[in-house]
Amino acid sequence: MNAEELADLEARERYILDQQGILRKGIEEGLAQGREEGREEGLGLGMREKAVEIAR
Structure with missing residues (x-):
């Protein structure tokens, strides 16, 4: 492998690692x-249930 091929290989590896990092960050932010x-929805449901309970 000559120097040019090695540099190309290293650049591709950096690109792949960068893309993996971007995907990982996107998944973490989405979660x-x-x-x-989910918390907001759960609180809303809990408040409605409590209001119904009080009304009974």
């Missing part, structure tokens, strides 16, 4: 957003 939305 965090989903958890937050």
